[in-house]
Amino acid sequence: MADNCCSSAEEPVAIENNNGCCHSNVEKDSTKEVVSCCSKNEETLNINATPIKGEKVEYRIHGMDCPSCALTIEKGLNRISYIQEAKVNYNTAKLQVVGTGALSLNSVESEVQKLGFTAKPLIQKRNIRTYDVVGMDCSSCAKSIENHLNKIPTVNEVAVNFSTGKMKIEHDNSVDDIVSEVSKLGYKASLNTNRNKSTDTLKNKEGYGFITFSGILLALGFIGSYSGVSSLMTTIIYAIAIVISGYKPVKSAYYAIKSRSLDMNVLMSAAAIGAALIGEWFEGATVVWLFALGNILQNRSVENTRKSIRNLMDLAPSEAWVRVGTELVKRPVEEVSVGQIIVIKPGDRIPLDGEIIQGETSVNQAPITGESIPVDKLIGDTVYAGSINESGSIETKVTKLVQDTSLSKIIHLVEEAQEQKAPTQSFIDKFASVYTPIVFVLALIVIVIPPLLGFGTWGEWVYKGLALLVVACPCALVISTPVAIVSAIGNAAKNGVLIKGGAFLEKAGAINAIAFDKTGTLTEGKPKVSEIEAIGISEDELVSIAYTLEDYSTHPIAKTIVRYAKDHGVQANSGELFKNIVGKGVQATINGVVHYAGNIKLFEDLRVSLDDVRNKVEKIQNQGKTVVIIGTEQEIMGIISVADSIRSTTVKALDGLKQVGVNQLIMLTGDNKGTAKMISNETNVNRYFAELLPEDKVGAIKQLQKEGHKVAMVGDGINDAPALATADLGIAMGGAGTDTAMETADIVLMADNLEKLPHTMKLSKKALTIIKQNIWFSLIVKFVALILIFPGWLTLWMAVLSDTGAALIVIINAIRLLKFK
Incomplete structure (x- = not known):
């Protein structure tokens, strides 16, 4: 959709107003829309407000899987008295509502929910x-x-x-x-x-000196207690160590309590202060020192996972060589506008997306698409910001501003994906929010009730209660899932795969059936001449006649034959009186004789004898190829067969999917059953659905789901949109430079091939395995610690070590996903 003042192809902000210089980029199932505007750092947030009478309000609709859903919502809302008009656009998933009076946003959301869908209002531009x-x-x-x-x-x-x-x-x-x-x-x-x-320079490094110093004090106090140093002196040493290591967590705990939060700083501070109050100075000092040390190590480990995105940001250079007249001027990329000419020298990274207007080169696109082999680029080809110019010097015309490049969109999508909570993470967070206060209250009961009832001394039960406070900290548990998800999404992005959130990462791990669109997905989508059979004339003469006939046609098959003739240096004859015969072929007069090129139906209508070629034509068609017959009204001069070739990576990719446990591979195609059967045999798919219209693909997906499969759909993200939305997981191909692919699917393969798909499925399964390992490990450690408290076997420092140690082990286990190959 065009815009008056921003160069963007995204959708305008919800309310129609006079400041419409803002565009929203919407994520699936998101209640928040990140906005790419003329002014930076702004977002559109959903708020509950009451628009005035007659004002148009827009909503984002979630849950529609076909255009009939849009019609259902329209009819349902238009029957309501306070709604003057309701329009639903299935393609953009937007609802426009005009109220007869003051329109309550909540009431519209409620009505849409009754119809089985979800509506989120898009209201106000804010400075976020x-x-x-x-x-x-x-x-x-x-x-x-x-x-x-x-x-x-x-x-x-x-x-x-x-x-x-x-x-x-x-x-x-x-x-x-x-x-x-x-x-x-x-x-x-x-x-x-x-x-x-x-974020690269903002490290928490000043804490290293304090942690080292307090560690030395702790060691001195421990040695002193066994070497005749007075207990007062060792107590003072421990107290200083507690103050140094405990200042930050106690300060954080104070503000956490003020804001009614019960985080680990509160629990650890209470344990350390409590230990000091009951005279366990060594225990108190050890608790805060181990806690501080654990925090530093955890922060360093978690930062490694966040680097995956910062490394992406560093891919594109901050300056570009811009051609101004006859001179080259170095300018910040933010100052380069669309249409300007930039020069990229051999070995340099490409600063902005553009189209080559001069020069030839090979470009390493691995940072964007994950392709391991450099791609040859000629005049007219597209290059992407962040990729590397390997050989020749090139000049490119800038096609996208710095904030709109493919790399910028990848970074934005990956950051948004990492911010979305996966179902497992949401469950763990809810569990921890209940678990922590329960154990906190239990710790207070343990401290107070047993000594009041005469079971042991106050000091004994206070100590056990403090240990229970430490065990109440669910750090390892709540960190088990998000670090794994961030690591997996970062790994995927580095390999040219965009996973749009933890929910989709988890879904990918459970997929057991994948349906593929045929044309452009399993095959190249570019037909080639596969066989030529001349009858009574030479092969070159046949190709020359075919070239002459097809040169004026816009049909893909005709273009294929023309391209073949040009590539083989065959010249066209002189022709005239060209005519297109709809659904059958073409004709032209060559050397005074009318010649024809077309299908068998054309020559049957001309009553040309087909006895010699009919069996050949049927045989070729059964192989999944398209036949073009060349001849006159008197005779057949030859046959040219054309076929779409299977991608070189297809068979390897499908075999790889079977190896990672995807048992059902299905092909969906609009071609006839003969072609479908041939392609299925060559690619080793398990089954195929042939002669499908685009809407029939949705039915095929639903049939697979009814059979009990968790289905992913792989398509090009444009005409396969309904099927992508219907499947449990939508996977789009060729995301680099294709906005539609990036917006439509849950997972995007940036390169235009399937070779990264097995890695994606394997990575997802590995991520699920690691998440489960982390959760079980965290729970078992907590359970064992709880059991050991009551016999008095678990000391305070052991409790802290079990918590911070478990958290570190969980993080290190999750970080393995960054290196997963």
Whole structure:
């Protein structure tokens, strides 16, 4: 959709108004829409408001799987008295509603829900800033930051994502104020801008000196207690160690309690202070030191997973050589506009998407598409920002601004994907939110009730209660899933595969059947001449006549024959009186004789004898090839057969899918059964559905689902959109440079082939395995620790070690996905 003031092809913001300079880029099942505008760092958020009478309000509809769903919603809403008009566009998944009076957004959402769909209003442009936050080591830290900032009057809305280390916040106060408030909790925030390198430099390094010093004090106190040093001196040493290591968690705990959060800082601080109060100074010092050390190690480990996205950001250079007249001028890429000419020298990275207007080269597109072999590029070919110019110097005309390049879209989509919670993660977070307060209350009961009833001393039960407080921290559990998902999505992106969220990563791991569109997916989608049989004349003469006949036709088969003739240096004859015969072929007069090229029906109508060629034609057609017969009204001069060739990577990719446990491979095609059978035999698919119209593919997907399969659909993201939406998982091919593919599917293969699909399915299954390993390991460690508390076998420092140690093991296990091949 065109725009008045922004160069973007995305959809305009919801409400029709006079400031319509904003475009929204919508994710599947998202309640939040990230906006790419003329002004940066803005988002469109869903809010409940009451638009005025007659104002048009737009909603995003989720759940429609065919155009009839759109009609159902329209009819349902148009019957309601307070709605003047309702229109649903299936292609854009948008609902436009005009109210007769003040229109309640909630009431429209409710009505749409009754019809079996979900509606989310797209209302207001807000100034949303994004910050990088360093120091969080589990999702409870993110929750504490959210709760604290939500209590500040100048903060309107805030969302902190632990997985990506990002905070999105709408605030009226200054950036410095926000940074200061976050620092009170013991974390570091910096405003994220385009090409912001702050996350690379913003490390939590000053804590290393303190942790080292307090560790030395802890060791000195321990040695001193066995070497005659007075107990007062060792106590003072332990107290200093507690203050040094415990300052940050206690400060964070104070603000967490203030904002009614029960995070691990609260639990650990309570345990350390409690240990000191009952005279267990060594235990208290050990608790805070191990906790601080664990935090540093966890932060370093989690940062490794976040680097996968920062490495993507660093791929494209920040400057470009722009041709201005006869001179070359180096300019920041943000200042380069569409249509300008840039020069890329051999060995340089390409700064912006463009079209080659001069020069030839080979380009390493691995950073974008994951292809291992450089691709030859000629004049007219597209090159992508972030790819590497391997050989020749080239000049390109810029086709996309820096914020619209394929690389920028990949980065944006991957970041959004990492921020989405997978079903498993959502469940774990809910479980932890219940588990922690329950164990916290249980710890208080353990501290108070037994000694009141005369079962042991206060000191004994306080100690056990403090150990229980430490065990209440669910850090390893809540970190088990997000780090694995971030690592897997980062790995996939590095290999040219976009997975749009943890939910789709989990779905991919459960897929046992994949349906493929044939043309352009299993095959090249570009027919080639496969066989020529001349009758009574030479092969070159036959091709020359065919070239003459087909040169004026726009049919794909005709173009294939013309291309073959040109490639083989065959010249066309002089022809005249060209005529297209609809559904049958073409004719032209050559050397005074009318010649024809077409199908067998054309020559049957001309009453030409077909006795010698009919069996040959049927045999060729049974092989899945298209036959073009060349002749006159008196005789057949020859046959040219044309076939779409199977991609070189198809058979290997399908075999790879079977090896990773995808048992059912299905081909969907509009071709006849003969062609379908031939292609299925060559590719080793299990079954095929032939002679399908686009809408019939949806029926085929539903049939497979009824048979009990978890079905993925692989297509080109355009005419396969209904089938992609119907399948349990939609996979689009050729995402590089194709906006539709990126927006339509749940997973996008950036290269225009299937070779990365087995890796994607294997990666998904591996991610699910690691997530399960992490969850079970975390639960078992907690369970064992709980059992060991009551006999008195679990000391405080062992409890901390079990928590931070388990968290580290879980993170290290998840990070393996970054290196998975």
